[in-house]
Amino acid sequence: xxxxxQNSGPLSVPEGAIASLNCTYSDRGSQSFFWxxxxxxxxxxxxxxxxxxxxxxxxxxxxxxxxxxQYVSLLIRDSQPSDSATYLCAVNLLALSGNxxxxxxxxxxxxxx
Amino acid sequence: DAGITQSPxxxxxxxxxPVTLRCHQTENHRYMYWYRQDPGHGLRLIHYSYGVxxxxxxxxxxxxxxxxxxxxxFLLTLESATSSxxxxxxxxxxxxxxxxxxxxxxxxxxxxx
Numbered sequence: 001x002x003x004x005x006q007n008s009g010p011l012s013v014p015e016g017a018i019a020s021l022n023c024t025y026s027d028r029g030s031q032s033f034f035w036x037x038x039x040x041x042x043x044x045x046x047x048x049x050x051x052x053x054x055x056x057x058x059x060x061x062x063x064x065x066x067x068x069x070q071y072v073s074l075l076i077r078d079s080q081p082s083d084s085a086t087y088l089c090a091v092n093l094l095a096l097s098g099n100x101x102x103x104x105x106x107x108x109x110x111x112x113x
Numbered sequence: 114d115a116g117i118t119q120s121p122x123x124x125x126x127x128x129x130x131p132v133t134l135r136c137h138q139t140e141n142h143r144y145m146y147w148y149r150q151d152p153g154h155g156l157r158l159i160h161y162s163y164g165v166x167x168x169x170x171x172x173x174x175x176x177x178x179x180x181x182x183x184x185x186x187f188l189l190t191l192e193s194a195t196s197s198x199x200x201x202x203x204x205x206x207x208x209x210x211x212x213x214x215x216x217x218x219x220x221x222x223x224x225x226x
Contacts, residue, residue, distance in 0.1 A: 032213055034214065034215075042219075042220075043203055043217040043218060043219050043220050044156070044203070044217050045217075046214055046215070046216060049209075049214055088155070088156065090156075090215075092213045099144055099163075099207050099213045100146075100158060100161065100171070100213075101158075101213065101215055102158075103155050103156040103157075104155060105153070105154070105155040106155055
């Protein structure tokens with residue numbers, strides 16, 4: 001079992017819809033959680049982080065964290081074709097020393113006009 | 114881009130040759146990281162540094178060494194490149210106040226023939 005898991009996709013949604021991206025992690029003691037967006041041929045870009053149970057909203061993006069169930073999700077409202085990218089979930093696993101992140105394999109999102 | 118540059122941006126080399134990749138940052142961040150990204154494996158940590166001359170291994174450190182002689186530069190060396198080291202290499206810095214946010218450089222695409 002991978003420590004941080006994501007469905008590789010592609011997840012295809014029509015323009016204007018809500019895209020829902022999910023991530024599960026193995027270490028119940030993990031403290032902080034991150035979502036990165038990566039366009040093809042580019043570097044990962046941090047878009048959200050969350051550390052408390054519940055929802056955190058930033059513009060069209062909402063991160064949701066449920067530590068009891070060990071999952072974190074990212075909702076993208078009013079999806080646009082420009083949101084088409086790979087979304088990486090990263091977790092600061094408690095088992096790791098220092099300030100290290102473990103990344104999931106990413107979910108490719110396609111927003112169709 | 115959090116003031117991070119990587120050089121070279123692209124390199125083609127032959128098996129058995131030494132290769133050094135450079136990561137340069139301008140904002141005096143303490144933590145720096147080297148990742149590789151491959152299809153099907155996502156981002157994997159190679160080595161990281163928590164200060165000048167302070168480095169440690171990550172998940173996939175075999176065949177790689179690093180050095181950090183000054184705060185702004187973190188070098189990744191492949192002593193004798195192999196075809197399995199063909200990858201995209203990203204440098205990252207940690208810049209968040211409390212939650213381990215990492216920010217990435219533009220990446221180096223390395224091809225070992």
